[in-house]
Amino acid sequence: MDLPHQGYRASKQRGRTAPSTADSVLFDDTSSAAPAMNSQGYYTPGYNMAGPSNDMQGDAGVNNLFADPMANAAMMYGSSLANQGKDIVNKEIGRFMSVNKLKYFFAVDTRYVLKKLMILMFPYTHQDWEVRYHRDTPLTPRQDVNAPDLYIPTMAFITYILLAGMALGIQKRFSPEVLGLCASTALVWIIIEVLVLLLSLYLMTVHSDLSTFDLIAYSGYKYVGMIFTVLCGLLFGSDGYYVALAWSSCALMFFIVRSLKMKILPSLSSDTMGTGSSAKPQFRLYITMATAVFQPIIIYWLTSHLVR
Amino acid sequence: MAFTLYTLIQTAILCTNAIAVLHEERFLSKIGWGVEQGVGGFGDDPGVKAQILNLIRSVRTVMRVPLIIVNSGCIVLLLLFG
Numbered sequence: 001m002d003l004p005h006q007g008y009r010a011s012k013q014r015g016r017t018a019p020s021t022a023d024s025v026l027f028d029d030t031s032s033a034a035p036a037m038n039s040q041g042y043y044t045p046g047y048n049m050a051g052p053s054n055d056m057q058g059d060a061g062v063n064n065l066f067a068d069p070m071a072n073a074a075m076m077y078g079s080s081l082a083n084q085g086k087d088i089v090n091k092e093i094g095r096f097m098s099v100n101k102l103k104y105f106f107a108v109d110t111r112y113v114l115k116k117l118m119i120l121m122f123p124y125t126h127q128d129w130e131v132r133y134h135r136d137t138p139l140t141p142r143q144d145v146n147a148p149d150l151y152i153p154t155m156a157f158i159t160y161i162l163l164a165g166m167a168l169g170i171q172k173r174f175s176p177e178v179l180g181l182c183a184s185t186a187l188v189w190i191i192i193e194v195l196v197l198l199l200s201l202y203l204m205t206v207h208s209d210l211s212t213f214d215l216i217a218y219s220g221y222k223y224v225g226m227i228f229t230v231l232c233g234l235l236f237g238s239d240g241y242y243v244a245l246a247w248s249s250c251a252l253m254f255f256i257v258r259s260l261k262m263k264i265l266p267s268l269s270s271d272t273m274g275t276g277s278s279a280k281p282q283f284r285l286y287i288t289m290a291t292a293v294f295q296p297i298i299i300y301w302l303t304s305h306l307v308r
Numbered sequence: 309m310a311f312t313l314y315t316l317i318q319t320a321i322l323c324t325n326a327i328a329v330l331h332e333e334r335f336l337s338k339i340g341w342g343v344e345q346g347v348g349g350f351g352d353d354p355g356v357k358a359q360i361l362n363l364i365r366s367v368r369t370v371m372r373v374p375l376i377i378v379n380s381g382c383i384v385l386l387l388l389f390g
Contacts, residue, residue: 181310188311203359283356 105150105213107140115145116152120224121248123255129262138209146259150213153220160186160223163230167306170234186223189298193219197291201264204283208263218259222295225252226303233307241307249296256292264288321378327367328375336364 093099119126132144141149164182168174194215201210225248233241264284336342341361354362 181312184313185311188313188316191316202363203356205354205359 101211101213102150104138104140105148105217107142108149108151109142112141112145112149113152116141116149117224119145120152120221120255121228121251123251123258126258129258131262148214148217148259150217150220153217153223156223156227157186157220160226160230163227164306167230167234171308186302189302190216190219193291193294193298197287200287200290204287206264206284206287210263214263218256221255222252222299225249225295226299229299230303230306233303238307241303245296245300245303249299252295252299253292256295257288260288260291321375321382324367324371324375325379327364328371330364330368332365332368336361 090099129146131146132139138144138147141147141151161179161183165174165179168178194212197215197219198212201208228248229241229244232244236243264287265281330336332343341357341364343361343365
């Protein structure tokens with residue numbers, strides 16, 4: 001009578017002491033406790049047949065859950081396979097882009113998101129557009145509201161796709177393929193814009209610290225304007241759409257010009273000795289202006305078919 | 309204008325092919341875009357033309373073999389699946 005209880009308590013004690021030895025990996029608990037439970041589990045069915053009682057049945061039931069060796073082995077194998085897969089994926093991704101750099105762009109908090117959304121919609125009162133640095137590395141978005149992030153563009157992109165589906169559904173033009181088409185169209189336009197920006201920055205030999213992710217972030221901020229425009233178009237009809245289009249275009253153009261001016265143009269001060277520098281500031285200004293002018297065009301292009 | 313991802317891939321392949329096809333001595337030297345005109349002044353900033361010539365030359369060097377593979381794959385796929 002006492003042996004199953006002892007076995008159950010003994011296995012529980014082993015389960016509790018295991019974490020102190022192997023605290024990082026979760027699965028060490030069951031692997032160290034399982035053999036103990038296994039050996040106890042083999043005893044309990046024997047004692048079940050010997051002396052039936054309610055709590056013995058309960059103990060046997062609980063022990064049988066972990067004592068089934070096949071399920072246990074399968075669980076351990078599956079978890080080790082998942083770990084291996086995760087390591088391989090991390091290594092492969094780490095070859096193409098630095099995951100740490102990507103993590104910098106997602107280090108946001110609620111206060112930053114709210115302030116950034118307000119700046120995107122109403123940038124005229126924002127005074128200080130400098131991206132602050134801390135010993136040569138840019139500050140994370142949590143500490144500096146001017147730093148670009150990738151959280152807002154990602155979320156805005158997904159929201160835009162959902163909103164497009166909803167707008168098409170309201171007009172009874174929805175089908176699942178249209179959603180995929182809308183998503184890939186918007187994605188392709190972002191890729192085109194980022195590639196054109198990279199190409200023009202390379203050709204003009206602008207030595208700025210704008211990385212690819214920065215450009216993706218600045219391109220993705222237009223989705224916030226797009227969402228606002230589509231919402232106003234759905235709520236207030238065609239007039240509301242055009243008013244919201246004008247408002248978000250102006251706000252976005254102002255935002256892009258002020259943000260990129262800080263990054264592209266001041267790198268001029270180091271190489272003023274070149275003879276071609278007289279043409280340089282014009283080209284850099286042209287790049288900034290072209291980027292800004294491109295935003296309302298693409299907003300109109302991607303949203304006009306949603307609001308008829 | 310609805311873009312699929314396949315359109316993007318097609319555009320990328322066509323543009324890369326167009327850049328890789330520009331022959332160095334038959335065409336680029338004739339119009340003054342040869343490799344010797346690329347290295348202009350030794351200042352800290354090469355001009356736009358030097359950058360473009362550098363870009364063309366590097367695309368041609370780097371993408372020659374992968375383009376052969378990708379184009380052959382495209383031809384086979386288009387023959388099989390239309």
